[in-house]
Each structure stands twice: as C-alpha cells, then as structure tokens.
Amino acid sequence: MRASPLKAEAPTTEAPSPRQQAVLDAALALMVDGGEPLTMDAVARRASCSKETLYKWFGDRDGLLTATVRWQASRVHAGRYEVSDLDAVALRENLLDFAESWLAVICSRTSVALNRIAIAETGSRKSNLGGIVLANGRFAIGERVKPVLEAGRMAGLLAFDDSEAAFRTFFGLVGRDIQIRLLLGDALDLDAAGIRSDAARAVEQFLALYRQAKP
Amino acid sequence: MRASPLKAEAPTTEAPSPRQQAVLDAALALMVDGGEPLTMDAVARRASCSKETLYKWFGDRDGLLTATVRWQASRVHAGRYEVSDLDAVALRENLLDFAESWLAVICSRTSVALNRIAIAETGSRKSNLGGIVLANGRFAIGERVKPVLEAGRMAGLLAFDDSEAAFRTFFGLVGRDIQIRLLLGDALDLDAAGIRSDAARAVEQFLALYRQAKP
DNA sequence: TAAAGACAGTACCGTACGGTACGGTACGCC
DNA sequence: GGCGTACCGTACCGTACGGTACTGTCTTTA
Numbered sequence: 394m395r396a397s398p399l400k401a402e403a404p405t406t407e408a409p410s411p412r413q414q415a416v417l418d419a420a421l422a423l424m425v426d427g428g429e430p431l432t433m434d435a436v437a438r439r440a441s442c443s444k445e446t447l448y449k450w451f452g453d454r455d456g457l458l459t460a461t462v463r464w465q466a467s468r469v470h471a472g473r474y475e476v477s478d479l480d481a482v483a484l485r486e487n488l489l490d491f492a493e494s495w496l497a498v499i500c501s502r503t504s505v506a507l508n509r510i511a512i513a514e515t516g517s518r519k520s521n522l523g524g525i526v527l528a529n530g531r532f533a534i535g536e537r538v539k540p541v542l543e544a545g546r547m548a549g550l551l552a553f554d555d556s557e558a559a560f561r562t563f564f565g566l567v568g569r570d571i572q573i574r575l576l577l578g579d580a581l582d583l584d585a586a587g588i589r590s591d592a593a594r595a596v597e598q599f600l601a602l603y604r605q606a607k608p
Numbered sequence: 609m610r611a612s613p614l615k616a617e618a619p620t621t622e623a624p625s626p627r628q629q630a631v632l633d634a635a636l637a638l639m640v641d642g643g644e645p646l647t648m649d650a651v652a653r654r655a656s657c658s659k660e661t662l663y664k665w666f667g668d669r670d671g672l673l674t675a676t677v678r679w680q681a682s683r684v685h686a687g688r689y690e691v692s693d694l695d696a697v698a699l700r701e702n703l704l705d706f707a708e709s710w711l712a713v714i715c716s717r718t719s720v721a722l723n724r725i726a727i728a729e730t731g732s733r734k735s736n737l738g739g740i741v742l743a744n745g746r747f748a749i750g751e752r753v754k755p756v757l758e759a760g761r762m763a764g765l766l767a768f769d770d771s772e773a774a775f776r777t778f779f780g781l782v783g784r785d786i787q788i789r790l791l792l793g794d795a796l797d798l799d800a801a802g803i804r805s806d807a808a809r810a811v812e813q814f815l816a817l818y819r820q821a822k823p
Numbered sequence: 824t825a826a827a828g829a830c831a832g833t834a835c836c837g838t839a840c841g842g843t844a845c846g847g848t849a850c851g852c853c
Numbered sequence: 854g855g856c857g858t859a860c861c862g863t864a865c866c867g868t869a870c871g872g873t874a875c876t877g878t879c880t881t882t883a
Contacts (some may be wrong), residue, residue, distance in 0.1 A: 412860095430732055432840060443844075443861045444782070506731070513728030516646060516721070523792035531785055531792075533703040561784045562813065569780035570746055573787055573843065576724070577738035578730040598777065602813055647870060658831045660873075669871065 409464060416440040419462040420457060424506040431510065433457070439552065444511060455520040462507060466529035469606060476544035484545045485596060491538055492567045492592035498530075498574045500583050508576060535560050552605040559603060566595040613801060615624055624679060631655040632679040634670060646725065669784070670735040677722060677737060680746035684713065685748060692757035700811060701759045705739040706753055707782045707807035712788045713745075715798050723791060750775050767820040781810040 409417060419440035420431070429448065433454055437444045448517035453456040479487075498504050508526060539560050545551035552558040572579050573603050624632060634655035635646065648669055652659045665703050666672040713719050722742040723741060730738035754775050759785050760766035789796050797805065 399609075427731065427733060430840090433842080437862090441861080443863085444841090445845095445862095446860060448842065449860095453680035488680045508788075509727055509731035512724055512791045513731060515791070516642065516724035518663060519644060523794075527789065527792045527794055531789065562781065565782075565784035566777065567780075568785075570783075572745065573723075574742065576727045576730070577742045577792075578736075579738075579742055596847075598817055602818060644872090648872080649870075652831090656831075658833085659871090660832095660875095661830060663872070664830090 408467075409460065413460075413587075414464065416442055416447070416450070420461045421465060421503065424461075424510060425502045428504060431458075437486065449464075455522075458514065458520065458522055459525060461512065462525050462529070465503065465507060466525075466533075468547045469529070474511075476540050479541075479544045479550070481487055481550055482552050484548070485600065487541050488538075488563070488596045488599065489592055490561075491534070491541070492595050493588055496535060496571070496583070496588045496592055499568060499577065500502050500588065504530075505575050508572070512576070516567070538563065544582075546605075549605055551603045553603055562602065563595070563599045565607075566598050567592065623682075624675065627711050628675075629679065630807055631657055631662070631665070632650045632676050636680060639676075639725060640717050641656055642721060652677045656698075663718065670729075670737075673725065673729065673735065673739060675735055677744070680718060680722060681740075681748075684744070689756050691755050694756075694759045694763045694765070699756070699763070699765050702756050703778070703814065704807055706749070706756070707778075707810050708803055709808055710749060710782055711786070711798070712800075712801045713788065714783060715803065716753075719745075720727065720790050723787075727791070746779075750779075753778065761777065761820075766818045770816055777811070777817065778814045782807065783815050 416436070420436045420594060423435055423439050424431050433444055433447055436457065437447055447457060451460050476487075508530075509601045511522040511526040514520050535557070542551060542553070542556050542559050542563075546553065546556075551559070571581065573584070631651070635651045637652055638644060638654050639646050647660055647663055651672065654664055662672060665674055689706070691702075694702075723745075726737040726741040729735050750772070756772045757766060757768070757771050757774050757778075759772075761768065766774070784796070786796065
C-alpha cells in the first residue's frame with residue numbers, strides 16, 4: 394500500500410547556461426499561454442534560436458521537456474522552514490505558510506500547464522516527466538513539511554504515528570479537489586484572499602485532527 | 609472563488625446501439641491497456657469496424673472520445689444512497705460506502721486512463737472532454753453525497769454551514785494525493801483492503817471534524 | 824430476384840510535427 | 854588574413870495520424 398516513488402531522479406545535470414535558460418523560459422512561456430501546441434518549431438521560433446541548437450543542447454523533444462521541468466522546479470524551492478523551538482504559534486505559522494504557498498503553486502498557470510503536459514506524456518508512456526514532476530512537487534514538499542510535523546510532535550503539540558500519513562491528510566485538506574478540477578479545465582479562480590482563507594481553514598482542520606490532547 | 613462548472617453538459621445524446629457499445633468498449637480497452645496510442649485506426653482495428661463507420665457514427669475523433677467517456681460514465685453511477693431516517697450508524701455506513709467506491713474508481717486503470725486523456729485534450733484546447741469527465745466524476749458524486757450530509761445535519765448528527773464546502777473537505781480526506789500521483793505515473797498500488805482502511809480513516813476524520821457537538 | 828443500405832477493408836490525401844542538413848554570419852584564435 | 858566554432862534561419866525528409874473515397878460483401882425490403 395505504500396508508494397514506490399518511481400526511479401530516483403538523476404542527480405540534476407549541470408545548470409543550463411543563461412542562453413539555455415532563456416530557451417527554457419521560452420518553452421515555459423509557450424506552455425503557459427498555451428494558445429499554441431508545444432512543438433520544437435514553436436519553441437525555436439519563440440526563443441529565436443534554431444531547431445538544430447535545440448537538438449544539440451537537449452537531445453530530443455523529451456530532453457527539452459525534462460530540462461524545462463527541472464528549470465522551473467529549480468526556481469520554486471525557496472522558503473525554508475525553521476523547526477527548532479517550535480511552539481503552538483510557530484507551528485500554525487509554518488503550516489499556514491506552507492499551505493498558502495502550495496495552493497498558490499497548484500493554482501498557477503505554470504503548474505497547471507506543466508502537470509498537464511507531464512500527465513499527457515505519462516499516458517503515452519515515454520519519458521519520465523511524470524516522475525520528475527512528482528519528485529519536485531508532491532514528494533519535495535512532503536520532505537519539507539514532515540520535519541515540521543515531527544518537530545510539532547517532539548514539542549508535544551501534535552500526535553500521530555506516521556508522519557507520512559499525517560502529511561498526506563494535510564495535503565488532502567489543503568488541495569481537496571482543486572488540482573484535478575484545474576487540470577480538467579474548470580475555471581475555478583482562487584485569488585490571493587481565497588487562497589489565504591482556504592489555507593487557514595485547512596490548517597485549523599488539520600490541527601483539530603492531530604492536536605495532542607492536553608495531558 | 610466558487611466554481612464555474614463549465615458549460616452544462618448536453619442532455620445525454622441517445623444511447624448507443626449494442627454494436628456501437630462494442631466499439632466504445634474497444635476504445636476503452638485500448639486506452640486502458642495503453643500500449644498503443646488511441647488513434648482512429650487502432651480503434652477501428654480493435655473493434656473490427658471500418659474507419660468510415662467510426663466517422664459516420666461519431667463525427668470525428670473528439671466525438672468518439674466524448675461518446676466513450678459518456679459510455680463509461682453511464683455504467684458507473686450505480687449505488688443510490690438512502691437518506692431518510694438517518695441515524696449515526698447509517699450515516700457512517702453511507703459515507704464509508706461512498707468513500708470506498710470513490711477510491712475504487714479513482715484507482716482503477718480505466719479512470720486513470722480516461723482522466724489522462726481528458727487532461728491531455730484539455731491542454732490542447734479543443735473539445736470539452738475535461739468538462740464531461742468533471743461532470744460525471746467529481747460533480748456527480750458531489751450531488752450524490754451532499755444530500756447525505758444534509759440529511760445528517762437534519763438529524764442533528766453533523767454541523768456545517770455549507771454542504772459544498774463540507775463535501776470538498778470530505779473529498780480531500782478521501783482522495784488526498786492518490787489521484788495526482790496515479791495520473792503522474794506513480795505506482796502506488798492500493799488493494800481492496802488498503803482502500804477499505806483508507807476509506808475508514810477518511811470517514812472517521814470527517815466525522816471528527818463535522819460531528820455536531822452534543823447539546 | 825432486383826434494388827438499396829449498412830458496413831468491413833483498404834487505399835489514399837493532406838498536414839503537422841520530430842528530426843536532420845545545409846548555407847550564412849559573427850566571433851574567437853593562430 | 855585564414856580557420857574553427859557556435860549559432861541562426863530555413864529548407865527538407867519521413868512518418869504518423871485525422872479524415873475521405875472507393876470497392877466488395879452481406880442483409881434487408883419489396
């Protein structure tokens with residue numbers, strides 16, 4: 394019943410040059426405002442580079458997609474969470490912060506576009522885009538949040554056996570049906586205020602479920 | 609912040625003939641064991657019919673996909689829920705039943721394949737497959753579960769203001785990260801026992817959050 | 824039995840797209 | 854200056870696939 398987290402991702406090939414980053418940004422821009430299908434031609438045109446260069450740098454279409462996903466992922470992992478000396482207020486703060494930024498991510502056009510492409514590619518069973526997106530999305534945040542939960546437990550604020558299970562519940566409370574609806578094209582527009590209140594609700598519900606009973 | 613449930617789906621075109629059903633089943637089988645891409649040729653070959661017939665019956669590729677999704681949906685809506693005279697036991701029973709069958713659906717190869725195709729198609733912005741999948745999946749179950757929740761409230765068992773919001777929380781507690789992980793190709797195999805225990809956990813958590821405080 | 828459909832099978836058409844080849848230009852380096 | 858390298862732009866190739874047309878066969882109806 395536990396996960397098999399796919400193949401561990403290759404240890405991050407070296408960073409793209411500035412020019413390559415510009416190309417990847419063009420690819421990203423293309424998939425985000427999606428009017429046009431993501432063809433090699435379209436990327437080359439948008440990035441003002443030749444297709445030949447694209448193939449030289451990234452090998453093939455899949456390589457370009459992979460590099461694009463990695464490039465986007467490399468910009469997201471920003472916030473770090475402080476887990477020492479956790480009191481009830483700091484715990485709530487941390488969880489709230491996480492929930493809010495996670496909601497902002499999954500609601501972003503970039504995330505929706507990226508996930509759509511990765512899912513489509515996964516369906517046609519070539520490339521490991523899905524694995525990469527999972528590793529940098531769902532699993533990455535899991536690894537960042539679980540220490541917070543464990544610190545909360547250490548501080549006697551939370552009670553649970555399995556931090557992975559606790560995190561998955563939190564994940565469900567935060568995301569609910571939002572991601573699948575967006576992926577399927579529902580218009581559901583969550584503005585910043587909506588995200589904040591949604592995050593707050595999720596955190597309160599999570600705390601209600603996992604708060605350590607007063608001794 | 610609320611949803612815009614896409615365009616209401618056309619009032620279900622007339623039921624397909626047995627032969628047409630066989631064709632749709634072939635399409636379904638093709639997308640489920642996915643070794644092959646879902647081309648018109650492949651469907652025709654698998655269904656032992658001519659492409660011309662396919663186009664005559666379904667108009668174009670999109671029509672075929674749409675009919676396939678509708679056909680699958682028409683077989684899923686089975687269980688009906690009894691909402692009169694709801695006591696605590698019956699409420700838990702109902703919720704458990706729903707959670708279990710919903711988990712079984714989203715874990716099925718059919719659902720994963722169908723959602724992948726709908727999401728891919730939504731990405732390339734033609735067809736309303738995503739809307740149809742949403743209408744028959746997420747929204748359909750919402751409409752079936754909310755009466756149960758409301759009956760629970762009427763019976764003084766549950767407390768909430770907005771049944772839609774309550775349902776979305778339930779949805780999140782049941783599904784958590786399962787659907788997105790499957791769509792992205794994670795192997796996560798949930799057997800019947802795993803589904804049962806997962807469903808039970810979700811129901812207990814939901815009741816813990818929404819149970820009416822004893823007066 | 825003749826005429827009319829419905830349909831399988833297959834050949835075919837047009838186009839989109841992944842991938843390659845090649846000419847042309849700018850910039851280093853000897 | 855000559856030469857190599859890196860790159861853009863574009864033309865090109867092969868193939869896959871959506872969609873159409875045609876032929877032959879079987880079934881139905883009169």
